[in-house]
């Protein structure tokens with residue numbers, strides 16, 4: 001792993017030095033890799049950058065319920081089968097066969113969402129290094145073929161199905177939420193040209209981070225929410241002819257960017273809007289008197305945190 005490579009990667013990936021190193025080491029050791037972490041923790045960003053940085057080809061597959069074995073492996077073109085029969089030239093390679101033939105990376109997003117039978121095909125390829133396709137025959141994985149997959153361990157869909165059989169065949173790199181500094185740098189990168197002040201930006205990131213630990217919220221927002229918060233606040237301020245520091249701009253932008261991203265805990269009597277307004281006020285400071293709109297009835301207890 002050259003310094004040049006690490007430099008290239010640090011141009012694309014904010015922070016994550018250790019995770020980048022672990023993924024590079026696992027790939028160099030010819031291992032399959034699973035990146036596990038909540039949405040928005042940079043799994044795709046990291047894997048894309050690593051594949052590009054290494055200069056190795058990669059086949060990208062979106063994991064979802066429609067990813068049948070035929071879509072992953074490939075299929076015989078039905079129209080041509082009529083004329084030419086089941087000839088190898090009639091077979092249309094899917095991403096798995098392409099990656100195996102080329103010795104490149106097969107990159108599967110949200111692997112927990114793929115159907116059981118498709119998962120079994122991947123398990124077979126990982127254990128045997130080859131695949132038997134009916135009427136086509138045996139396809140061996142060329143050197144360099146590796147599976148890299150990403151999943152959200154808290155996804156309600158199919159995570160339980162990711163069995164010991166998969167875990168036993170991959171190296172796992174855990175991705176937790178980025179540090180506040182890294183999240184600020186990510187938002188900064190995504191809002192270049194908007195000239196958002198450092199103080200506002202760091203408070204905005206702080207609001208988003210608080211959604212992850214608030215006792216009334218089961219799911220908080222990822223850094224994607226922070227990027228949207230900053231972008232919406234910037235345009236809303238322009239539309240209203242106000243500055244981004246204006247409380248009604250900030251609260252409205254936070255509500256638009258975050259209220260759909262958080263999940264209120266069962267049993268809580270409060271709405272997402274009330275909770276986000278409260279977090280915003282805790283971070284940016286309460287506005288007494290002149291905002292007077294009584295935003296969604298959020299409690300305005302006096303004498304609490306003023307930061």
Ligand SMILES: Nc1ncnc2c1ncn2[C@@H]1O[C@H](COP(=O)(O)OP(=O)(O)O)[C@@H](O)[C@H]1O
Pocket residue numbers: 012013014015016037038039040041042043044045046150186223224
């Ligand atoms: N470490 C990082 N460096 C640069 N951008 C990042 C990083 N982490 C997240 N992002 C940004 O946040 C968004 C979500 O990242 P992504 O890689 O798609 O997350 P995941 O695949 O884990 O859901 C992307 O727009 C990406 O640009």
Ligand SMILES: [Mg+2]
Pocket residue numbers: 043044045109150
């Ligand atoms: Mg992703």
